[in-house]
Amino acid sequence: MLDAAVKALSQILSPPMRSILWRSIGLALVLIVVLAIGLQRLLSWLAGDGERWAEAMLGPGFHTPLNALAWIISIAAGFGVVLGAVFLMPAITSLVASVFVDEVADHVEREHYPTERPGVALPLGLAITEGTKTALLTVLVYLIALPFVFIAGVGFIAFFIATAWLLGREYFELAAMRFRPPAEAKAMRKHNAGIIFTAGLVIAAFVSIPIVNLATPLFGMAFMVHMHKRLSGPWRELIEPRKAGVTAG
Template identity: 45%
Template sequence: MLSDAFTAFAQIFSPRLRGVLLKAIALAVGLLIVLAIGLNVALNHLVDIPSYPWLETTLAIVAGLGIVLGALYLVPAVSSLVAGLFLDDVADAVERASYPGMPPGTPQPIARSLAYTVRFFLIVLAVNLCALMLLLVPGVNIVIFFIANAYLLSREYFELAAMRHGSPAEARALRQANAVTVFLAGLLIAPLLMVPVLNLVTPIYGTAFMVHLHKRLAGRRRSRLIEGA
């Protein structure tokens, strides 16, 4: 698994994926800016600030820091959305580079891909907003943030990669049969969310990593079926 993680991280900066990486980063930054503006507008409408200059300045600084922190908690949701949009580009590049002798995956129908991506975006957004509400509970919010995103992102990235080679039900079954392995892989993805700048490459890294993991687990499953035949 560690070799898959290192290989995936190296590949996201390769010429094959550099263009996709830059587009994904640009989209993620744009979405975070839009969400931050939305948070700021909501804050201004919900909070009635008395007209004291010193208080306005203090609250503006606190609000700014709050928006930055809030944006950090929104990165996983943005990451899940970006991953769904660029999945096939990333997966195709990784499969061509690392598995040239194997049949390539089939891109998902646009409607199914968008529905799956939006559904996961809303789930991840809800979970991370809940984690944000626990901000005043020292330590607990970080643990929840880390574990919840390790599970959610590993689940999404793996199933998206697996659906290029089978139905959604088959992808889900393969993930469930290897639930511990997939979750442990998620623990190698989640730390990136806490590192500024690097958290922007999470969708590309997570997708590439899960393409490798899927190939390995699917190959192991085929070997067991052949041995049992």
């Protein structure tokens, strides 16, 4: 696993990968900006409506303090958007990864596994669907864990564990589906759940590093291509007797 991580790290800065790296960073930044603007507008609008509602309830005499409170809330909302963008980086990188999955995998396979059968490119719709599902699930899990952030750091541990599970799951399945049907890729991931979760911890650590985490789609995909290759031998030995039995039956 350590060897796979080192190979992935070294390759994301190689000349063939730089074009993908810059394009993935650009897409991630666009998504972050759009998300930040949308959240800021929403929170500011809610603060303004809340001020008008409170003034209607309390009377015109409270206009000045309510206006000051709304202004403070708007500023706090701006900081909250920045913090939210940091926490949502795993969701954003999931979407970005679904766009560049095959380009990254192709480079890794050509450089490290030139004599083996290359993977088949995933349909873009399938890749984006998987990335969107992971992104939405990430947001849901984070919303559930958010109240625990204020309990002795329990929420941060929950964020990290959830990130490891979600990103390990997505990147491995995307790598596996280049060689096998989606159902078999998911079965392989479940069979190797412990190893893939441990690999997901490495990706979670990577995505937690500011700025560097913009390269997560490349690192995560390259890393899991190597992990899939390493696990394919034992999986082939397990699955082929089953298929032979079904065919014979």
